[in-house]
Amino acid sequence: MLTAHKIKILQSLDRKKFRQKYNLFLVEGNKTIKEIPHSPYQIMELYSVNPQEINHIFKDTTQVSATELKKISFLQHPKDSVAVCKLPEEAAPTEVPIEIILDGIQDPGNLGTIIRLADWFGIEQIRCSIDTADVYNPKVIQASMGSFLRVKVVYEDIADYLGNTNNPVLGTDMEGENIYTYNFPERFSLVLGNEGNGIRPEIESLLTQKITIPRFGRSQATESLNVSMATGIVLGEIFSAKA
Known part of the structure; x- marks a missing residue:
């Protein structure tokens, strides 16, 4: 009742x-x-x-x-x-070829959409900074459209992890190598930063390569892309090369 x-x-x-x-x-x-x-x-x-x-x-x-x-x-x-x-027991992270690292993503809708994108492209794991939005927030669950059931989301000290991984660490930035000309490695971590502030300086210092989505439009009114939009574009380019 x-x-x-x-x-x-x-x-x-x-x-x-x-x-x-x-x-x-x-x-x-x-x-x-x-x-x-x-x-x-x-x-x-x-x-x-x-x-x-x-x-x-x-x-x-x-x-x-x-x-x-x-x-x-x-x-x-x-x-x-x-x-x-x-609520399940917190899952332990595992080693995967390609993983997404989220640095302080605050908007639940963005997190849910990124989880959905990860599911679509077959990315099994997302590592989140402790201050990233909670995966069990109702807005995250809704935006993921069920993908939270298939993508492992873990929360940890990402600076500690990135400082100890042997894999290349790529990060999105307004200034970086063009994603359409960059040769993505087989294994790597892709770091995406906070909606307003981008990747934190302490995390940025751990990047091995900055990548950027080039602007083709002439208008300067659009200063940047929404983080979930950027994620979709980058993942699309990564997997187009693997197709």
């Missing part, structure tokens, strides 16, 4: 401290929820306006009205179901 107390708890999960307190986060929409059983994540509770569509996912699905669903949803226009999932 969806009690007032339960609604209050679920509504609080938009904040990291409450996600950690209750060890829970929300996933919305049948399309993504149906993928959860094939992932490391565990559904604890499931609320749906049409439980018959999703009973095979979780036997104890609770039917709710559209009004009740809206109370526990973080969407302006709630979808069909909301799954309450258990």
Whole structure:
């Protein structure tokens, strides 16, 4: 039963401290929820306006009205179901050929989109600085469109990691080698910086190569690209050479 107390708890999960307190986060929409059983994540509770569509996912699905669903949803226009999932144990990073390193990405939508791009291009792991947006933020989950189920996201001291890796460390910058002429190595880390400030100086000092997306337009009104847009362009060029 969806009690007032339960609604209050679920509504609080938009904040990291409450996600950690209750060890829970929300996933919305049948399309993504149906993928959860094939992932490391565990559904604890499931609320749906049409439980018959999703009973095979979780036997104890609770039917709710559209009004009740809206109370526990973080969407302006709630979808069909909301799954309450258990926060997993923090995954240990692994060695992968190409990985994305995020230095202080603050916007949850950007993080979710980057996770989705990583999934699309087959990048299995993203390492994030401790101050990067939380992967279990509802806006990240929504923007990833289910890709958070397949891409490992870990948080750590990225300066310590980059200072000890043997792989080349590439970083996006307004001044760097043209991505369309640069010969990308087989293994490397790709660093992307904060939306407003870019890559921190202490991280920039660890780069082995700066790369840039050249501007072809004549207008100077656009000063820079959104970090998730830049990620998509760079990954597209990296994998076009591998195709």
